[in-house]
Amino acid sequence: MADKQPLNIVKMKKMKVEGVPLSMLTAYDYPSARLAEEAGIDLILVGDSLGNVVLGYDTTLPVTIDDMVYHTRSVTRGAQHTFIVADMPFMTYHGSIDESLRGVRRLMQEGRAQAVKMEGGLEICATVAAVVAAGVPVLGHIGLTPQSVNMIGGYRIQGKDAKDAQRLMDEAKALEAAGAFGIVLELVTEEVAEAISKAVSIPTIGIGAGRYCDGQVLVYHDLLRYASPYREKRFVKTYADIGNQIREGISQYVREVKERSFPDESHVFTADEIVLESLYGAAEKGAK
Incomplete structure (x- = not known):
């Protein structure tokens, strides 16, 4: 989409005012980013969720800044006309400024x-x-924060009681005051996410946070069911089951190789007769 104009933080805030939802998707490499851009996605998040869905870790904690730089560079090459946000990985922003x-x-x-x-x-x-202040837009992220999973006692819904709801509201307003251009709300009860979305002037982007955020984000591998085994998630809608298609395609390839039905005549290249003569002649000469 060479004619696509990427969003900026001013346009995103205007979209919130006008009630136009933001679509966001994770991506971790060149082809997935390119496909997402061609499909018209508003924002791409290079999430540290790559630790779970690409690198095979149980959590996001082992993901390093080197990992994030590598994958972000791949994504930005694939989606040159899309606003791209990169995750700061675990413990890279809790020390000195x-x-x-x-x-x-x-x-x-x-x-x-x-x-x-x-x-x-x-x-x-x-x-x-x-x-x-250094000139870099920051997207906040509250609710379920996977980097703190060991502190919050696992993957639990946030905002289920009045005290927790107030905590989330205070955090959202504090992030807004600090200059964040938006806030991801993850696994937050719908009522609390709606209240936060109304209380702040910056866009909220929900994942498992109900219908009333200013945008939605999903993980690429969840949206496309691109995993084995795939673990069902209540807040995810599967739009295409490419994982099963990939498995079936590879299985068919294996069968055809074993049966010698691939490659067939349409997949081979033929040589000129003079080439064949030279090859056979060289072979015969070598055999003497």
């Missing part, structure tokens, strides 16, 4: 991202403000 800015610099300069995403609330607001 200088250390955090070094990681941000790598994702922006080497990865060529347009923005970074950080998980957390009040505890990261000073870092968010410093990164924004």
Whole structure:
């Protein structure tokens, strides 16, 4: 989509005001990013979820800044006309501001991202403000924060009681005040996500947070059921089952190789007679 104009944070805020939802999808490599852009996606997130769905880890915690730079660079080559956000991985933005800015610099300069995403609330607001002051857009992320899964007791729904709902509201407003251009709400009850979306002037992007956020994000491999085995998730809708198609396609290839039905005549190249003569002649000469 060479004629596509990428979004920016001003346009996104205007879309919230006008009630136009944002579509966001994760991508981790060149072909998936290119396909997402061709399909018309608004934003691409190079998520540290690549640890689970691409690198084979049980959590996102082992993902490094080098991993994120590598995959972000691949995605930005594939989707040159789409706004791309890169995740700051575990423990790369909880130390000194200088250390955090070094990681941000790598994702922006080497990865060529347009923005970074950080998980957390009040505890990261000073870092968010410093990164924004350095000229880098920041997308916040509250609710279920996978990098803190060991602290929050697993993958649990957030905002189920009044105290937790107020905590999420306070965190959203604090991130807005710190300069975040938007906030991902993950596994948050629909009522709380709706209240937060109405209370802040920046877009909210939900994943498992109901129908009333300003946008939605899904993981590429969930949307396309591209995994084996695939684990069902209540908040995910499968739009295509390519995992099964891939498995069936490879199985058919294996069968045809075993049966010698692939390659057939349509897949081979033939040589001129003079070439064949020279080959056979060389073989005969070598045999004497």
